[in-house]
Amino acid sequence: MKLDELTKGLFKYNPIFYLVLGLCPLLAVSTRVDNALGMSLGVLFVLVGSNVIISLLRQWIPPEVRIPCFIVVIASFVTIVDLFMHGYAPELHERLGIYVPLIVVNCIILGRAEAFASKKSVSHSLLDGIGMGIGFMLGIVAIALIREVLSTGAMTIFGYTVIPGFTQTPAMVMLLPPGAFLTIAIIMALINYKNIRRERR
């Protein structure tokens, strides 16, 4: 029963493809798989942390000022991630740039706080945070994988070559902003296509 809260974020209500939330970091940092991994780990941490704290405080937060309260909790966790990344992964921090502090305005996190954590128990909110965070990770890594392989013809994660270069003329456009929009458009269309076929049957 409880496991539902964890698994619903992965596929059924995937925050990216089903709820269409958190588009900005999704498209901006999905140029490389390791950027995407770093970003989504940060989002996962903030999401789980803020879900738990907000769920703990839900009886004491007056409904009129709930949004500012949520924002303070979320911003504190984002600052932790920012400082941690700056200290332990300075290179990644440099590449992600302003998108690390911008996790604070990621609609997934505020959305989950508002729609879920402020109403449900701590354990449910914890599972929901983990599920949604991993769902976001799956989406962003999938997009980054497509973009990195197509734009460089190779894939390296944290210095390790996973896929060696297989082409001399990669499609540079996938690295640029248009490639990001194209990738997500085609993935969403494929999901729609699958759903339409299932309904017809």
Added chain:
Amino acid sequence: MDNLLAIAVGSIFVNNFVLFRFLGLCPFFGVSKKTSSALGMGFAVIFVMTCASAITWPIYTYLLIPFEIEFMKTVTFILVIATFVQLIEMVIRKHKPSLYKALGIYLPLITTNCAVMGVALLNVEEGYSLIGSVVDGFSAGIGFTLALLLMSGIRERLELADVPKSFENLPIAFISAALLALAFMAFSGMRL
């Protein structure tokens, strides 16, 4: 002294907030179905971005730097912006009901618009002066409005087009955004 023209052209065309930096995508896809609402949202964003740049710059320079608490910028900026948007909403509702009718529903959405937070952070990162920050905020808002208007024009036409069923709504909007971004790539490398 910052080169104001370079800042303005950079924020409107070269590093367009929506199509190059991917900031403010939620309203970009959410409010771009009709030109009239796109225009309303655009004006609200221009106004809030300009004011947010003007407010966050002194706070960062005269409060956070002297006390050496620059790492608090995320918390400070988001609170200042959220408070400010709320304040504007109240003032406009009281004194300019007609304006409130036009912009009112868009203002709460702007609080969590990453473009506003993004412009405040970028100003600090680039080290602009106060005037530079305000110009950057204003022209970033113009760039956002430009992209939003173009997009809403395209989407109004798309209503009539015969789109494959699985591409309906969002996927085709993403494809249009890709083509728009491709067109804006022509501005890259422009130097002033």
